[in-house]
Amino acid sequence: MRIMQAQMKSPEEILHLFDTKKIDNTWSFVEYKPSDTGKWTHDYHRYPAKFIPQLVERLIDEYVSDKDAHINDPFYGCGTTIVTAISRGFKASGTEINKIAYLITKVKSTPIEPNYLEIKIKQFLAKVRYLENAQTTLFNRTIEPSIPERHIDRINYWFTDKKKIELGKILRVIYEEEDETIRDFFLVAFSHILKNCSIWLQRSTKPTRDLEKNSVKPYDALDKHLKKMQKGNKAFYDIVPSKVRDNLDDYLNIKISDARCQPVADNKVDLIVSSSPYVTSYEYADLHQLSTIWLDLAENLTEYKKKFIGTSYKKYENKKLRSKLALDIVNKMLEKNQKMANEIEAFFIDMEKVFDESFRILKNGGRCCYVIGDTRLKGVDISNAEVFAESLQHSGFKLNRVIKREIPSKILPQKRDEKTGKFASNDNANSEAYPVEYIVIGLKE
Numbered sequence: 001m002r003i004m005q006a007q008m009k010s011p012e013e014i015l016h017l018f019d020t021k022k023i024d025n026t027w028s029f030v031e032y033k034p035s036d037t038g039k040w041t042h043d044y045h046r047y048p049a050k051f052i053p054q055l056v057e058r059l060i061d062e063y064v065s066d067k068d069a070h071i072n073d074p075f076y077g078c079g080t081t082i083v084t085a086i087s088r089g090f091k092a093s094g095t096e097i098n099k100i101a102y103l104i105t106k107v108k109s110t111p112i113e114p115n116y117l118e119i120k121i122k123q124f125l126a127k128v129r130y131l132e133n134a135q136t137t138l139f140n141r142t143i144e145p146s147i148p149e150r151h152i153d154r155i156n157y158w159f160t161d162k163k164k165i166e167l168g169k170i171l172r173v174i175y176e177e178e179d180e181t182i183r184d185f186f187l188v189a190f191s192h193i194l195k196n197c198s199i200w201l202q203r204s205t206k207p208t209r210d211l212e213k214n215s216v217k218p219y220d221a222l223d224k225h226l227k228k229m230q231k232g233n234k235a236f237y238d239i240v241p242s243k244v245r246d247n248l249d250d251y252l253n254i255k256i257s258d259a260r261c262q263p264v265a266d267n268k269v270d271l272i273v274s275s276s277p278y279v280t281s282y283e284y285a286d287l288h289q290l291s292t293i294w295l296d297l298a299e300n301l302t303e304y305k306k307k308f309i310g311t312s313y314k315k316y317e318n319k320k321l322r323s324k325l326a327l328d329i330v331n332k333m334l335e336k337n338q339k340m341a342n343e344i345e346a347f348f349i350d351m352e353k354v355f356d357e358s359f360r361i362l363k364n365g366g367r368c369c370y371v372i373g374d375t376r377l378k379g380v381d382i383s384n385a386e387v388f389a390e391s392l393q394h395s396g397f398k399l400n401r402v403i404k405r406e407i408p409s410k411i412l413p414q415k416r417d418e419k420t421g422k423f424a425s426n427d428n429a430n431s432e433a434y435p436v437e438y439i440v441i442g443l444k445e
Contacts, residue, residue: 008393011324017402018386023436027405029054040083040236041108044229045192047078047101048205048287049275051371056084056273059439063367064090069270072361074259074354079105081273082254086111089241093253093264094274099297100191100288102256107188109252110181111237111245114230120182121226127173128219146172151293158198158209158290166218167197171294189229191291193221198290207286260353264361272358272368278375279347279382316342319349322394326387329380336378344377348387355388355395355442362444367400368392373407373437385438397442406436 009017029037029052037052060071071085073094078101085092086109096102131143145168147155155164167190174190177183195202197218201210237245244251255263259276291297298304321327326348333341358368370392372384389399 007398009389009399011328011390014325014386014389014399015383017389018383018404018438021402021404021438023404023406025406027055027058027403027439028408030406030408039232040087040239041229041232042080042083043232044108045078045104045188046195047104049278050078051080051275053080053084055371055439056081059273059369060084060088060090060271063369064271066270070264070268072262072264072269072272072358073274074262074272074357075274075276076105076254077101077275079108079254082109082252083236086244086251087236087239089244089251090270091251091253093262093269095255095257095259095262097256097258098288099256100291100295102254103184103191103295104188105254106252107184109254110184110248111240112181112185112233114234114237117182117185117230117233120177120179121230124173124177124186125223125226128170128222131169131173143169143172145169146175148293148296150299151296154289154293158200160199160215163197163215163218167194167294170218170222185229185233186226187295189222189226191295192225193218194290194294196221200290205287207289260350260357262357262361266360267363269361270363270366272362272366273371274369275371276351276354277347278373278384279344316346316349321345321348322352323348323387323390325383325390329382329387332380333378336380340377344382348391351388352391352394355392355397358442359396359444364444366444368397368442368444370440370442371437372440385440388440392440392442395442396444398445399440400443401439401441403439403441404436405439 032052032054037054039053042053060069064071067089068091069085069088070091070093071081072092073081076082076094076096077098082092082094082105092109096105145165147164147168159167171190174183174186177186193216196216198215199209199211199213201208202213253263257263292304321330326345330341330345330348333344355368362368370388372388374384374386375382385402389402393399
């Protein structure tokens, strides 16, 4: 049953709750080293703004008691929630509109028998090494580089001719692997090394060229990263229960799809743990464009971007916000910038639909946990967490708990330009991006 209006916290009560909320240092996880947060398969591929598995593990420990639980993430990104659920022997489901994120998560969540993987990696590296030395042939056979023709202009923009040919030959060998699981494993490794092999400014998350960059050799980068992934797979394989390893299709249900439409029946999920996009913060399609163009994941990059929640390409004409806090933010931004006000409105409207879907799929007694931070654009406070707290109530949830945590380390720039709302280097920005964030928890009663 949906929460009664009288039980809902008012916008004023929500603002007071957040204003007086103290930081809970036990949720900052400062004691964990990169080797801890990147354990198992979590370090397969770089990904911006990912949260750490320890956060998901603690939420599961606190809120899940069923040994056959079902965990969902409507924005699974690089798969932290999904991998954690699989490691515990739980069912895992979710959606992600980003096609490279789907591939990353699929591979990170799939334990491969270690001896078999070792043989496959050795065979693959031997082929690629021979190809590197022979330049043109592999076992008396001419190798035609696999370079997507429709993206050739973008590939030429980011890669030297020499690196382009080397990468194209490696990709051709990968595509000739008949085992789809192994082929996808190699594709994730290939995707990960693209930035190092390109002239993309190494320390920049934004697409910026460094014409003086001394990029690495593709084979060397691939050899090093595949061996790292091999170790991660072994640790993951050992931790995943055999019932899951032997029947993965029964436990892993992730889709390339809109977060507003989960691949789950009504009342089936025990816990949702997710970190949604932030309005106007990242154009994920831009950040992953090297992978998108090389793996030919989108016919048109501009059209591809329009599908993402939180993108600057979205606006709605005939949909209205339920959240008064969100409407207040939109109205304040209207005085500054109408285009950005439309983007913020579209983001919050989309998120309201996501929360409705969360309510549909959760069991009674289940919880949704959304990790989100507040920010500031053009002098307007964008109180994402407060809006989420109010919006969850409109979807039928009881606002169960709010956790405030410091972010000691995150894979994103820590500063942003207040005027544009875009991330920038520390030298060129004037505002902390997300010094703290919240876990907003809704309970379905």
